[in-house]
Amino acid sequence: VPGSAGSLFDVHNLPYGVFSHAGGGRRVGVAIGPSVLDLTGACATEHSPHADLFTAGTLNPLLAAGPETWRAQRAEVTGWFTDPGAADRLARHLVPRADVELHLPFTVADYVDFYASEQHATNLGRLLRPGQQPLPAAWRHLPIGYHGRAGTVVVSGSEVPRPRGQRWAGEPGGSVVLAPTARLDIEAEVGFVVGTPSQRGRSVPLAGFADHVFGTVLVNDWSARDIQAFEYVPLGPFLGKSFATSVSPWVVPLAALEHARVRPPARDPRPLPYLDDAEAQPWGLDLRLEVRVNGSLLSRPPFAGLYWTPAQMLAHLTVNGASLRTGDLFASGTVSGPGREEVGSLAELSWGGSRPVPMPDGGKLSFLRDGDEVVVSGTFPGPGGALLGLGEVRGTVTPATR
Amino acid sequence: VPGSAGSLFDVHNLPYGVFSHAGGGRRVGVAIGPSVLDLTGACATEHSPHADLFTAGTLNPLLAAGPETWRAQRAEVTGWFTDPGAADRLARHLVPRADVELHLPFTVADYVDFYASEQHATNLGRLLRPGQQPLPAAWRHLPIGYHGRAGTVVVSGSEVPRPRGQRWAGEPGGSVVLAPTARLDIEAEVGFVVGTPSQRGRSVPLAGFADHVFGTVLVNDWSARDIQAFEYVPLGPFLGKSFATSVSPWVVPLAALEHARVRPPARDPRPLPYLDDAEAQPWGLDLRLEVRVNGSLLSRPPFAGLYWTPAQMLAHLTVNGASLRTGDLFASGTVSGPGREEVGSLAELSWGGSRPVPMPDGGKLSFLRDGDEVVVSGTFPGPGGALLGLGEVRGTVTPATR
Numbered sequence: 001v002p003g004s005a006g007s008l009f010d011v012h013n014l015p016y017g018v019f020s021h022a023g024g025g026r027r028v029g030v031a032i033g034p035s036v037l038d039l040t041g042a043c044a045t046e047h048s049p050h051a052d053l054f055t056a057g058t059l060n061p062l063l064a065a066g067p068e069t070w071r072a073q074r075a076e077v078t079g080w081f082t083d084p085g086a087a088d089r090l091a092r093h094l095v096p097r098a099d100v101e102l103h104l105p106f107t108v109a110d111y112v113d114f115y116a117s118e119q120h121a122t123n124l125g126r127l128l129r130p131g132q133q134p135l136p137a138a139w140r141h142l143p144i145g146y147h148g149r150a151g152t153v154v155v156s157g158s159e160v161p162r163p164r165g166q167r168w169a170g171e172p173g174g175s176v177v178l179a180p181t182a183r184l185d186i187e188a189e190v191g192f193v194v195g196t197p198s199q200r201g202r203s204v205p206l207a208g209f210a211d212h213v214f215g216t217v218l219v220n221d222w223s224a225r226d227i228q229a230f231e232y233v234p235l236g237p238f239l240g241k242s243f244a245t246s247v248s249p250w251v252v253p254l255a256a257l258e259h260a261r262v263r264p265p266a267r268d269p270r271p272l273p274y275l276d277d278a279e280a281q282p283w284g285l286d287l288r289l290e291v292r293v294n295g296s297l298l299s300r301p302p303f304a305g306l307y308w309t310p311a312q313m314l315a316h317l318t319v320n321g322a323s324l325r326t327g328d329l330f331a332s333g334t335v336s337g338p339g340r341e342e343v344g345s346l347a348e349l350s351w352g353g354s355r356p357v358p359m360p361d362g363g364k365l366s367f368l369r370d371g372d373e374v375v376v377s378g379t380f381p382g383p384g385g386a387l388l389g390l391g392e393v394r395g396t397v398t399p400a401t402r
Numbered sequence: 403v404p405g406s407a408g409s410l411f412d413v414h415n416l417p418y419g420v421f422s423h424a425g426g427g428r429r430v431g432v433a434i435g436p437s438v439l440d441l442t443g444a445c446a447t448e449h450s451p452h453a454d455l456f457t458a459g460t461l462n463p464l465l466a467a468g469p470e471t472w473r474a475q476r477a478e479v480t481g482w483f484t485d486p487g488a489a490d491r492l493a494r495h496l497v498p499r500a501d502v503e504l505h506l507p508f509t510v511a512d513y514v515d516f517y518a519s520e521q522h523a524t525n526l527g528r529l530l531r532p533g534q535q536p537l538p539a540a541w542r543h544l545p546i547g548y549h550g551r552a553g554t555v556v557v558s559g560s561e562v563p564r565p566r567g568q569r570w571a572g573e574p575g576g577s578v579v580l581a582p583t584a585r586l587d588i589e590a591e592v593g594f595v596v597g598t599p600s601q602r603g604r605s606v607p608l609a610g611f612a613d614h615v616f617g618t619v620l621v622n623d624w625s626a627r628d629i630q631a632f633e634y635v636p637l638g639p640f641l642g643k644s645f646a647t648s649v650s651p652w653v654v655p656l657a658a659l660e661h662a663r664v665r666p667p668a669r670d671p672r673p674l675p676y677l678d679d680a681e682a683q684p685w686g687l688d689l690r691l692e693v694r695v696n697g698s699l700l701s702r703p704p705f706a707g708l709y710w711t712p713a714q715m716l717a718h719l720t721v722n723g724a725s726l727r728t729g730d731l732f733a734s735g736t737v738s739g740p741g742r743e744e745v746g747s748l749a750e751l752s753w754g755g756s757r758p759v760p761m762p763d764g765g766k767l768s769f770l771r772d773g774d775e776v777v778v779s780g781t782f783p784g785p786g787g788a789l790l791g792l793g794e795v796r797g798t799v800t801p802a803t804r
Contacts, residue, residue, distance in 0.1 A: 024754040060578065109552070129636075137635070142639075144569050145637065147549040147640070151725055151730065154603060161602070163723050165721065165722050166540070172539065176674065201801065228544075231540055232541070234538055235548035235638040236638020236639070237637065239718070239722040239724070240722075243723045243724050244602070244723075272568065272579075274580060315640075321646075321803065322641070322644040324553070358592070377451055400723075401604065
């Protein structure tokens with residue numbers, strides 16, 4: 001496909017998404033260079049055995065089909081793109097990416113968010129609970145997480161109205177007000193999309209990760225820090241997070257990430273056996289994020305340094321017998337590295353608003369202002385030194401509504 | 403219908419559920435006395451304008467149809483049961499309730515659990531955080547809540563395998579173990595089922611409650627207290643709750659609860675305007691729960707005393723612009739009254755295991771043992787002094803599995 005070789009979406013990547021074009025219905029596609037291959041159309045005209053997976057306008061049937069089918073379908077598409085005869089036949093199913101509308105790629109079942117970056121958890125602990133131990137007592141024993149609102153997971157490009165909520169009017173313990181958040185923040189994260197379901201009462205071991213997880217998306221878990229600080233004891237974040245979570249439209253299959261696998265950091269204490277990946281080939285991933293506000297690059301959060309891998313997150317999520325459904329989404333929590341310009345939230349970047357970030361427009365950024373546009377993008381190493389892309393998740397803050 | 407007059411499921415109740423019979427597929431039914439009226443069949447043969455709502459084997463199409471349709475369909479069924487001619491024609495659509503299998507009545511979208519009983523929150527605060535203020539600082543300002551796992555909401559009768567999880571091996575701060583929970587508990591609650599969706603960015607006012615909420619179920623939010631205590635700081639309960647939440651099979655429409663509406667307790671401080679129901683007709687509800695373990699009545703939790711009403715829960719849940727979907731389920735949190743025999747959890751009944759409850763079999767109950775069967779049932783006042791039923795939610799603990 002013209003323009004694909006050497007691009008972030010070259011033939012070694014092949015992420016799946018859902019698009020519409022020229023007023024038509026939703027179709028499944030694969031991104032390739034500057035184009036989308038219409039899989040709904042191509043599988044029909046090529047008499048693919050997988051054609052039935054692509055007629056629903058969502059990735060859910062493909063996700064549910066399981067790892068054998070994921071491999072076979074990826075091999076089929078790779079075959080088309082590397083066979084000159086097929087490429088000619090398929091040209092009519094290529095659409096410029098610039099011309100399509102992208103939709104939420106799958107129906108989200110349950111959404112879980114973890115807290116897997118030691119730097120982020122330490123920074124937030126210092127900001128929210130000054131004078132106390134920043135890391136909670138259980139933090140090095142298990143990947144701490146919680147359930148978020150699946151119904152407000154939206155695709156990149158969706159507007160984010162500023163949420164209202166209760167917070168202290170002045171000093172904590174005094175009177176309270178209902179007001180639009182004054183501390184609207186981002187959380188740059190990576191999400192993992194479950195395909196294969198599991199049975200209630202059965203846990204998924206570390207080694208089962210790639211049997212259940214289809215692929216990965218970028219996540220911006222918008223957060224209202226003042227609402228969150230007011231409400232979160234003892235049941236955790238609720239309205240401070242539930243108004244919107246944005247995800248990138250292209251789901252990159254795990255199969256594309258083979259060259260990005262790296263050793264995670266050493267853990268102390270050694271995790272319990274169900275979380276111990278010292279003997280296994282672990283699922284550390286060299287995913288490189290970038291955070292931009294109004295076009296200015298503010299930060300480059302490195303996923304490779306995360307204390308807990310996504311395989312550990314999944315093993316923990318299910319160790320109590322909780323079942324998985326097709327479309328479950330679990331995210332890493334904010335990705336922050338040790339450097340100031342490696343953090344994944346504005347709370348960390350501006351240190352709770354006390355060190356505003358100078359912007360090229362002359363303004364200073366502590367938390368998000370109405371009209372601010374946030375883009376989180378990501379890349380990862382492919383074969384032979386190539387750089388491949390996770391795409392981007394984009395969103396603009398709009399004024400508070402009723 | 404024979405046996406319905408004066409029963410808990412008489413013509414003033416008419417709860418909806420999903421059943422199968424004699425190996426057939428899932429059908430929608432209405433409980434009436436000792437029978438189920440097969441609505442899928444009856445609406446077809448009666449040429450009901452609502453017949454299309456009952457062909458999917460789930461309540462979701464009815465839930466999505468909105469309050470006008472809910473009223474019209476209830477009036478249609480009421481008409482059939484009070485018209486002798488219709489009763490004859492419909493007799494062939496009646497099935498004994500004892501002969502049917504009941505299923506999860508709707509597909510759960512998001513599941514939220516609140517913490518609305520002052521007595522329960524105070525008791526749990528004392529047990530989990532001894533020496534500190536038992537009620538969190540925000541507790542009297544808003545109904546505290548969090549998202550639970552929608553994918554493990556199961557219908558009454560489903561087995562509950564004992565979950566495994568991490569906890570301190572001895573003193574907090576020392577080593578940890580992965581083990582089956584030693585503190586398996588119940589939470590007797592009432593859940594509210596959302597029918598009409600709402601738009602992201604728009605809040606639902608107190609007065610919108612009955613436009614969005616279709617009806618109510620009983621909930622048992624199974625809880626592993628040792629797992630919960632280990633993991634819950636700072637993001638709230640996760641594996642301590644996510645293994646199973648059981649709901650009753652019959653959804654009682656709000657329309658059946660008109661005679662159960664009562665004034666909620668006085669609040670101090672007065673809630674902010676979006677939660678202030680002093681001027682409105684509030685949604686306190688005189689629902690009377692009963693908790694039985696292996697047939698022994700242990701407790702009678704009174705819903706009427708809850709500090710926050712379900713209308714306030716819904717107004718709070720959406721005040722930040724979080725949208726509602728058909729099938730959202732939000733529950734009250736454990737219903738506990740001031741008396742020792744009015745509490746909705748074993749942690750409270752046995753005071754953290756320190757005051758085990760003598761059982762008729764000679765044993766003592768602190769937390770649940772393998773094989774224990776828990777039943778939460780409920781009643782409420784109907785017209786003319788009648789007592790109507792919420793049905794029951796039942797579950798048996800089975801040994802831990804892998």
